[in-house]
Amino acid sequence: MRGMLSFLIMWFLSKRPMYGEEIALELEKMKGNKPTPGTIYPALKHLQNNGLVTSQKDGRNIIYSLTEKGTTTSKKAFEYFCNMFEPVFKDCIKAKNLKKI
Amino acid sequence: MRGMLSFLIMWFLSKRPMYGEEIALELEKMKGNKPTPGTIYPALKHLQNNGLVTSQKDGRNIIYSLTEKGTTTSKKAFEYFCNMFEPVFKDCIKAKNLKKI
DNA sequence: TGGCCAATATTGGACGTCCGATATATTTAA
DNA sequence: TTAAATATATCGGACGTCCAATATTGGCCA
Numbered sequence: 001m002r003g004m005l006s007f008l009i010m011w012f013l014s015k016r017p018m019y020g021e022e023i024a025l026e027l028e029k030m031k032g033n034k035p036t037p038g039t040i041y042p043a044l045k046h047l048q049n050n051g052l053v054t055s056q057k058d059g060r061n062i063i064y065s066l067t068e069k070g071t072t073t074s075k076k077a078f079e080y081f082c083n084m085f086e087p088v089f090k091d092c093i094k095a096k097n098l099k100k101i
Numbered sequence: 102m103r104g105m106l107s108f109l110i111m112w113f114l115s116k117r118p119m120y121g122e123e124i125a126l127e128l129e130k131m132k133g134n135k136p137t138p139g140t141i142y143p144a145l146k147h148l149q150n151n152g153l154v155t156s157q158k159d160g161r162n163i164i165y166s167l168t169e170k171g172t173t174t175s176k177k178a179f180e181y182f183c184n185m186f187e188p189v190f191k192d193c194i195k196a197k198n199l200k201k202i
Numbered sequence: 203t204g205g206c207c208a209a210t211a212t213t214g215g216a217c218g219t220c221c222g223a224t225a226t227a228t229t230t231a232a
Numbered sequence: 233t234t235a236a237a238t239a240t241a242t243c244g245g246a247c248g249t250c251c252a253a254t255a256t257t258g259g260c261c262a
Binding site for chain 1: 208210211212213214219220
């Protein structure tokens with residue numbers, strides 16, 4: 001369960017490269033509150049140190065994207081996540097269907 | 102994202118009361134590895150200290166169950182979890198459907 | 203050019219997760 | 233009645249998440 005933030009960041013980056021603020025805003029959309037720089041940048045740094053993410057300057061922004069290693073790792077983590085939380089997901093779907101009735 | 106273990110424990114207990122080892126075995130089924138006592142019991146203690154869980158001796162075992170407060174808290178956490186991870190869940194479903202083809 | 207602002211980054215501290223090691227109680231089996 | 237097995241529990245240390253505060257960089261505009 002540790003590493004959920006890193007997992008989500010990699011999931012975002014698997015969709016498209018993003019710069020730090022974009023990632024923070026995506027997390028805000030998801031969670032309802034925006035992580036502070038002290039949350040997001042250490043996580044990005046950690047991912048870079050492990051060779052999962054690279055960065056590239058673009059004007060004022062620094063665009064982060066998955067490396068090859070990051071892509072395969074993120075796929076594995078995604079599958080693991082799906083399998084692990086499947087029973088909870090099913091419960092979510094059940095709860096939503098009941099609401100619709 | 103912090104508190105995922107506590108969330109899962111409360112989700113289990115919302116299904117039925119369980120003793121510590123049962124919880125550990127449920128987590129093993131989910132995650133593939135069984136958390137050690139040093140993981141599970143501090144978490145249970147923490148939930149008890151916050152009045153979310155009560156315990157009750159039953160022979161050799163100690164059965165944990167949600168309090169009233171624990172039940173409402175767990176429901177809220179469950180809804181939060183469902184909403185937060187909905188986009189990821191949808192991706193999971195998509196990935197599984199593609200595999201079936 | 204100077205000042206503003208958005209984005210990036212670091213620090214320090216708190217907290218929850220996690221394991222390995224160790225300890226203890228109780229129940230079952232030899 | 234011991235011995236083994238099961239379940240509970242604590243301790244120490246490492247790690248990842250999180251925020252508030254602070255600092256720095258680079259682009260933009262008055």
